[in-house]
Amino acid sequence: MTTSEFKNVQGIAAIEALLAAEYGIAGEILALPGEHDLNFRIQASDGRAFLLKLHALGAPEELDMQIAVLDHLAREATELPVAKVLPSRSGASFTRVEFNGERVARLLTWLPGETWARAANRSSNSVETLGALLGKLDRSLAGFSHPGARREYAWDIARAEMHLANVDLIEGMEKRRAVRAILEHFVSTVLPRLKACPRQVIHNDANDYNVLVGADGCVSGLLDFGDMVESNRVVEVAVASAYALIGSPDPIGAIARLAGGYHGVNPLGETEAELIFDLVRTRYAVSMCMAARQIRDNPENTYLLVSQEDVWRELRRLEQENRPLAIARLRDACGFAPIPKAARVVRWLESNAHEFSGVIKPGIARPKPAVFDFSANSSETWAGLDKDVAQARIEAHIHAEGADFGLGLYGEDRAVYKGDAYQATTSLRRTIHLGIDLFAPANEPVHAPFAGKVAFYHDDAVPYGFGPTILLEHRTGEGDAFWTLYGHLSRESASRLSIGQPVARGEAFAAMGNRAENGGWVPHLHFQIVTDYLGLEGRMHGVGVKEQWQVWREISPDPSVVLGLSVPASVIVERDKAFLVRERQRRIGRSLSIAYGSAPLKIVAGEGAYLIDDEGTRWLDMVNNVCHVGHCHPRVVKAAQMQMARLNTNSRYLHDSLVEYSRRLAALFPDPLNVCFFVNSGSEANDLAIRLARAYTGNRDVITVDHAYHGHLTSLIDVSPYKFAGKGGEGRPAHVRVAEMPDLYRGRYRYGDTDVGRKYAEDVKRQIDALAAEGRKPALFFSEGILGTGGQLVLPEGYLRGAYAHVRAAGGLCLADEVQVGFGRVGSHMWAHETQGVVPDIVTMGKPIGNGHPMAAVVTTEAIAAAFANGMEYFNTFGGNPVSAEIGLAVLDIIRDERLMHHCAVVGNRLMDGARELASRHTIIGDVRGYGLFNGIELVRDRDTLEPAAAELDFVIAEMKDRHRILLSSEGPQHNVLKIKPPAPFSADDCDRFLEALDAVLAQVKAA
Template sequence: MSLHPETVQQIAKNHYQLDAVATVLNGYEEQNFLLQTAGGGQYIFKAAPGNVNPAFIQAQVTVLQQLAQTPVRDYFQHCLLNGEGAAVTFYAQGDAGYYVRILSFLEGHFWVEEKEKSPALYESLGRFLGAMDRALEGQYYTAAERTYEWDISRAADAEKNLHHIHDPEKRRIAAYFLLQFQTEVAPQLSSLRKACIHNDANDYNVLIQDGRVSGLIDFGDMVWSALINNLAVACTYAMLHTDDPVAVAAPIVKAYHRQCPLTPAETDLIYYLVAARLCISVTQSAEKASHHSDNTHHFLTEQPAWTLLFQLLQTNPIKAADAFRNACGFNPLIDANDDYAALLSGRKAHIGRNLSISYKKPLKIIKGALQYLYDDKGHTFIDCVNNVSHVGHCHPVVVKAMQRQIATLNTNTRYLNDAMMDYAKALTAKLPSRLSVCYFTNSGSEANDLAIRMARHFTGNKDVIVLDHAYHGTSTLAIEMSPYKFDGKGGGGQQPYIHKAVSPDLYRGAWQYGDADAGEKYAAAILKLLHELKQEHKGPAAFICETLLGVGGQIPLPEGYLENVYAHIRAFGGLCIADEVQVGFGRVGDAFWGFELQGVEPDMVVLGKPIGNGHPLAAVVVTEAIADAFNNGMEYFNTYGGNPVSMVTGQAVLKVIEEEAMQQHAQQVGAVLLEELKALMDKYEIIGDVRGHGLFVGAEFVKSRSTREPAVTEINHVVEQMKERGFLLSTDGPLYNVLKIKPPLVFSEQNARDMVAALDAVLRAEAFG
């Protein structure tokens, strides 16, 4: 039950001898009223519900009384005393009760109402906060040592409200930052300085007058917590509605430090503390919305809070920490002059020499955040190519599942384990019903190797048909069936039991775009190989190909291609293997698996890379008949394949894809990406072809569209320039002239538009026609 203004007026008159008119003001938990006397006097009436701790109400009074004795006294309200000389009056109304205070009125307008905030204003905020915290140094109030949801030190508790956030992208980002809080902040909490802090210098509590901070109201959020949290809260709200949040916060930190010296350890945490405060705010708003709250105060900063969280995600935390260190005169974190000479020398000495490094100026990546990567120089990159991190770098759901399981058990598969069965059932539920038996491995290479071994055993044949320019992994057998490797520099050449079929390339091949029968014609090349094998009294063990060609040039298969090929292979007694290592798990958007785009069902499916979001997990899924035949008395054992951590990881990836509607997202964002790239192709002659499905996209660069001569030097330069603009891309294809675009599925429509805009700028600057 709320107090009526007339009741408030009676309380003020009867207990404080104050004759005034009451007007309702907004409040989060307490009821607030403006009292105005006939003589022009103004006061604030506050009523806390009777179920709160009265000691905490008294603590708020005490802190104001103590601040009134310090140099910052003019920044704070003063408590009026009632007829009994007390600052707090208990008022009973029926079954309800209220703890009432009347406070003096501070002149000024709220921070949120100041449209043009000057650097001096930000410095004023930091200076004031530092002076306040110094004035309160050593003060302790027992009632302030409480469990409070708005205490940043308890940000992990906000996880319980994440499910109230219905937008998958927002929920994912909040969960990511809460994970970072537990990783980066929680281990240090016990060593941070503690104090009784105001804890709510938000944009509706900070007052401004004449271009400087003139006051701070409302100690209702006061708590015994880490001192740095007080500064972090103030920075959080000051950073709202700004284009460069770190640049705004740095002068606040600098001015605060001059009044109340900080430590490097404290400044290094500010980025994560700000993010944690925002997570508390947005999860609280979501929880209140779930109860249909009509209190507008519960949602005042919800939208700007989300905007700032998105901005922080795009901000390298090292850049933020370095800026705050610089503001305080501490040693920097970023060494701009480090050319990694020592690291490169060590790598050369102790790592295989033929392990390549991307980019002319190597990157030292120190942290991943969904679709973003952060280097040690403070730069943020949008990852447009790491399809291994399928659902995003450090996706919180996957990370937590792994953490829980590895803290519980990890062992081999000779023990019964529910995780293996649960995952096998979930995985096969995504596949055609005849593909029902799983063999788990650690990599796609190992899975492809096993698939060929099983095919040879099942058919009694050794010969394998592959596509030209294909790549299937790093094992000896995988290299043998990868023309990309055995025909390349340092390759050992083609083995007699491996047979190459022409790549069904609709851009460069014999049958191109517009030929409705291209798929059938390319499949005829495989039929020809099969007849040649038969003449040699041989049969195929298997045909294996990616369901969209990756290293082969980011090539979607022509319509009807696999339908015809699979029919030919089966007619000659072979098995059909779909290599979904780079393609599967919803990446293509229109389907969960690449083979579904062709309307076929393979006999075996090989899975890897995205299956574990970067965790070493892969699988071969086969029919009952193939599994029964392979069970010939020789045990199949894989020490790590199918271990509990891997199984839980795989299950978490499937869960995320489903719950965050990532397949649909890939379809929608992929459509935008393809549309934008094709529009770019209309502007620049150098882009000869754009192709793909969902977030499996390639753009082929040529010197001339008439000759289709590959523009290798040019595309390499473009990739380097895109890196300088914050977009990580790579090249692929047999001619090394295809721009490879296979980002994590959390890649957003805005990311796609920004990437294409940057590519447009690069091509325009280089005058590529």
């Protein structure tokens, strides 16, 4: 009896009775497909949905296994989107029922989503999330075992050798030949390696009807554990890949994304990664054998014939893939080096480069090349150019430069190639140049850079007419083989060579071909390093696929190391955002966050208050106080370029710029702040400040303000409650005391209290008294002039004056952290602490000091500096170098000449007045605060309870970015403060644009 037979009234009535009797459920019943089991969707009258399965009685162990595994996952992996078993009224996981024979009934929770086969929104995310789901599943199943899984199962491709007996049942000689070759390769090559791979129970059937996809295109569920088996873990990846690649324009790319998703949560071994490609082919071969046997037993089943044509189509596509390249791509997807020996080959080349001979013109010690940009985005057009004109242009350029030869670069994107209308029509077209082109006259001798032997010869006369290519084989000291490739050679010179012929270092073994034997193009040598010739021998590719560049650059590394030219001979290949995110996570560390992580920006340029992405979109930057005088300010750029061209060295040598900059910087502070120390970051500056304070006071304890952040060094994490009291933090260190955050909006003392500054400062005294009770004194009190991570909080009047008095009375020093707020940003003063009418003992600066250049400074008194000179030399290699000094001077000049402090005051007032006007119409705005262009807009759900509107702020930030191209971020302990700190050139028009956009977005929030 099939599921469809239950569509009759009698069948539905029987199921209704079952549901009522065993589960107390009534509702609509919908029959679903099923090969062996009867499946029904139950839409209960109370709105809940369920899956009813009526299992055919088979091996009892297998059914028990399906029950046991869901029980296991319900205990061990509650977060996995798999069905949960619902017990009957008697508490049983299943019940025996009579439906034209005995069956076993189970009721399961319903999983939302559309099946993969029917989902219209499948994407690369679908494949990656499927891999991640299977990785989590198998990780959860690693400790699960069941007798029912230890079966000789025909769909276990780890036992694929059993299907050799069925190959002759397949119709069509081509199909039989292909399947037999795959299975024999499995037995001889794959199986011996597979046996060493991890084994466990796996799902084994993530097909396109068992995988559910949600509205966002990500996998939302996994169905049907009936094909579970104890097998090799990597089989899970192969089975899922066989379905996931169907219809993909890049089958290996689909497999790689799935394997990468799996590996990210359940790491595969190198052998497993290398076997995936062959195991996917094996899965298709097994499927064809199984179908052939079923068709023999049930010749009327025409559906099997149709489905096997789909399998054959996908298998043929895989058979057309280059196997070594596919394995390299899958190794890369799992975090392994695509070509294991490539790094060793490059290291050998770099270590021995001093012994290499020149490839052309070896008699010239340092030959001078003229560089040509043949890339598709070159400012000079080469595509479609008449070859005579192109040759004349190249020859004229080489002559004008007084060069010894011309140079075409490694890594160029030649999507439109040199007059041959070589168009890149798909994302998989090979367009990235893998070698370096050396342009010289025809018959110019070509020399071997180091000893080797002739390995491969290929004449590319048809279809391209590009002449012969020779590969020489070489060996590193560790015995790794690699090759150098020489293309577009003279046919006469190449014909004299024989395979295996030794070639000595510096030997002129061939010559460049002329135009007639080089496709009509200008005579040149294509020189390339090859670590794996991919089975192509002399037909080795000279261009690679851009989207696979991380693999191709290991197949053919940068040959600059061999040529040793006086100019760069390679370029960085630009990659898409998805690749950059993956590489950042792999190479840089996942703890380094990415702005707008769900939709990150690839920023390639900046101008004033704007950032420009890779598509040319201009983004109004309202959070980057680092580029204080504007992104890429021409005066800063020029100062850096000019000084870099003259000298950059450490500060041990005398240099006018360093002394002049220290004079100019110290002049911005009142006496006695007149001694400067130069470092490279705000973190370094604050760390040095702690050392200065401890040297001067003899004390060690530090007082900081709650939720403050002062830097990423260990010493500064210790004094940053934002870090040590947050996720991953280790709590307050014993030498640190935390003062209450003076929050006028939601703190203990608020707006309207005329004595609020003194009251908050009293808590600093309480921290000092607590130290005194333990016989200790403070060394240093840390505070910003406006509290950034605290939520852009303006300090209450008199707060620093009172706090400083308490600290100094106890023998401590007072520090003003101006890393975020200094250099005129507050508008009324050069430094934020000046708004409090105080003079600190130490001031630290960073971020805006160099407009993005890594520099920072500490300014203190002569007495404190003298106490630090205790015999231990202080030295900072890069702090105060001439380039940094010139950049610092340029920033000060621009602040002065462009009246940026006054500009910050005017535009900042305009912004806050506008924001307060919005607050009169949008009650979600609870507070508007700040000085100049350092502002905070706090969002609340209720102005009386001050309930934070953090989720609403997330929506505001996303809408401002996605709809209005304005970049903002959040701040504050509740993450509900809109942080505003744009580059100082932020204009009145920019301000009005922001206010208009914010008004519109807040209206959306209100409407929602």
